[in-house]
Amino acid sequence: xxxxxxQLLRQHGITVTAQRLAVLRAVTEKPxxxxxxxxxxxxxxxxxISRQTVYSALQELAERGLIRRIQPANSPARYxxxxxxxxHHLICRNCGAVVDVDCPVGAAPCLxxxxxxxxxxxxxxxxxxxxxxxxxxxxxATAQRNSDPTNHS
Amino acid sequence: xxxxxxQLLRQHGITVTAQRLAVLRAVTEKPxxxxxxxxxxxxxxxxxISRQTVYSALQELAERGLIRRIQPANSPARYxxxxxxxxHHLICRNCGAVVDVDCPVGAAPCLxxxxxxxxxxxxxxxxxxxxxxxxxxxxxATAQRNSDPTNHS
DNA sequence: ACCAAAAACTAGACATTGTCCAATACTGGA
DNA sequence: TCCAGTATTGGACAATGTCTAGTTTTTGGT
Numbered sequence: 001x002x003x004x005x006x007q008l009l010r011q012h013g014i015t016v017t018a019q020r021l022a023v024l025r026a027v028t029e030k031p032x033x034x035x036x037x038x039x040x041x042x043x044x045x046x047x048x049i050s051r052q053t054v055y056s057a058l059q060e061l062a063e064r065g066l067i068r069r070i071q072p073a074n075s076p077a078r079y080x081x082x083x084x085x086x087x088h089h090l091i092c093r094n095c096g097a098v099v100d101v102d103c104p105v106g107a108a109p110c111l112x113x114x115x116x117x118x119x120x121x122x123x124x125x126x127x128x129x130x131x132x133x134x135x136x137x138x139x140x141a142t143a144q145r146n147s148d149p150t151n152h153s
Numbered sequence: 154x155x156x157x158x159x160q161l162l163r164q165h166g167i168t169v170t171a172q173r174l175a176v177l178r179a180v181t182e183k184p185x186x187x188x189x190x191x192x193x194x195x196x197x198x199x200x201x202i203s204r205q206t207v208y209s210a211l212q213e214l215a216e217r218g219l220i221r222r223i224q225p226a227n228s229p230a231r232y233x234x235x236x237x238x239x240x241h242h243l244i245c246r247n248c249g250a251v252v253d254v255d256c257p258v259g260a261a262p263c264l265x266x267x268x269x270x271x272x273x274x275x276x277x278x279x280x281x282x283x284x285x286x287x288x289x290x291x292x293x294a295t296a297q298r299n300s301d302p303t304n305h306s
Numbered sequence: 307a308c309c310a311a312a313a314a315c316t317a318g319a320c321a322t323t324g325t326c327c328a329a330t331a332c333t334g335g336a
Numbered sequence: 337t338c339c340a341g342t343a344t345t346g347g348a349c350a351a352t353g354t355c356t357a358g359t360t361t362t363t364g365g366t
Contacts, residue, residue: 015313015362035352050316055353057314073224076352090272101266113254113281119243121283128266130274168333168342188323203345208324210343229323 012064022046023057024081027067031080032098038079072098072127088125092132101128165217175199176210177234180220184233185251191232225251225280241278245285254281 005024009016019042026041027033033041039054058079061067065084071077072091078098090099113121158177162169172195179194180186186194192207211232214220218237224230225244231251243252266274 017314017362019315048316052317052354053315060314071226073230077226088266090266090270090274092272093275099270099272101268101270113241113243115254116281116283117243117252117254118286118289119245119252119281119283120289121243121281122246123282125280125282127278128269128272128274129276129278130269130272133271136271136273170332170343172344205325205346206344 008066012066014060014064014066018046019049019053020057020060022049023054024061024066027058027061027079028081031082031100032070032078034076034078036076070098072096088127090128090130092135093129094131094135097132097134099132161219165219167213167217167219171199172202172206173210173213175202176207177214177219180211180214180232181234184235184253185223185231187229187231189229223251225249241280243281243283245288246282247284247288250285250287252285 005021006016009020009024014020022042022045023038025045026038029041035051035054035058038058039049039051042049042054058067058069062069062079067079067081068083069077069079070089072089075091075096080100082100085102087100087102090101091097112124158174159169162173162177167173175195175198176191178198179191182194188204188207188211191211192202192204195202195207211220211222215222215232220232220234221236222230222232223242225242228244228249233253235253238255240253240255243254244250265277
């Protein structure tokens with residue numbers, strides 16, 4: 001099975017290493033996790049990885065377009081492998097859970113501002129903020145931030 | 154002139170202090186600045202202010218709805234006093250310049266996702282990413298990040 | 307297979323942004 | 337004016353990410 005991933009990396013001009021394969025797999029297995037969570041996941045796959053390597057692997061993968069980094073306010077960056085379809089995100093203000101939502105419009109940039117002020121716009125990033133079903137039913141009582149802000153898509 | 158601002162704070166249930174007046178004035182004078190920039194501005198008004206006070210003043214003002222905090226990726230939080238009109242932002246990937254853009258739709262939440270996944274959505278945050286006119290004409294040559302990512306609206 | 311060059315990995319120090327806390331100073335109402 | 341309640345301050349701390357120098361691994365040619 002690792003064949004596929006190896007091919008993928010090579011096709012994108014990325015040299016193949018155990019660390020990068022594991023990082024990519026971790027992102028794929030459960031999207032919207034933080035660098036730290038991913039490092040943990042990778043450790044359970046290959047035993048050990050340094051923090052720095054996780055960061056550089058994620059950066060490399062993101063630069064080459066294999067994964068996408070999302071950086072919600074009040075949260076460390078998160079990563080996902082669903083790319084190229086211009087979807088957006090819905091984030092719970094209370095627990096930080098992230099879910100994907102399809103773009104209501106279409107291809108990027110999915111929105112054009114009335115006045116672009118001379119900017120060359122390449123992306124319209126949309127984040128919907130609200131409360132997730134779990135936090136709504138918890139009625140703001142015991143709910144804390146960061147219960148499991150990941151694979152809710 | 155400070156009369157107005159004092160009234161404003163009192164009306165919003167905020168106790169009036171020299172620091173808060175200065176912070177509010179700093180935000181108003183030049184929007185989209187960071188806490189650090191604002192601290193500098195305040196110091197030139199009233200001589201001195203602690204970092205912590207700037208942060209708590211900004212938080213207080215934001216909570217009471219007098220100012221709004223925006224937190225673009227790869228940038229410290231920025232603050233603006235234009236509130237209640239659901240406008241969005243256009244940010245230069247190269248220099249970080251921020252400009253306001255009017256919401257192409259109207260009142261918040263200005264967009265409804267097709268599938269809200271059971272979330273109670275209260276805001277759709279839109280950030281347009283691109284390159285500002287200055288960075289376009291600099292043709293990626295000498296341009297560095299953070300030339301003056303502020304009052305370009 | 308082997309070797310050299312290039313690239314990636316690692317650990318640790320460092321940078322930035324923001325928060326916590328306890329002591330002191332100020333504000334607003336009686 | 338005095339007092340209780342707030343706000344301010346500075347210093348330590350926390351979270352996330354980056355830099356760097358040295359070591360290890362991968363790659364491509366023999």
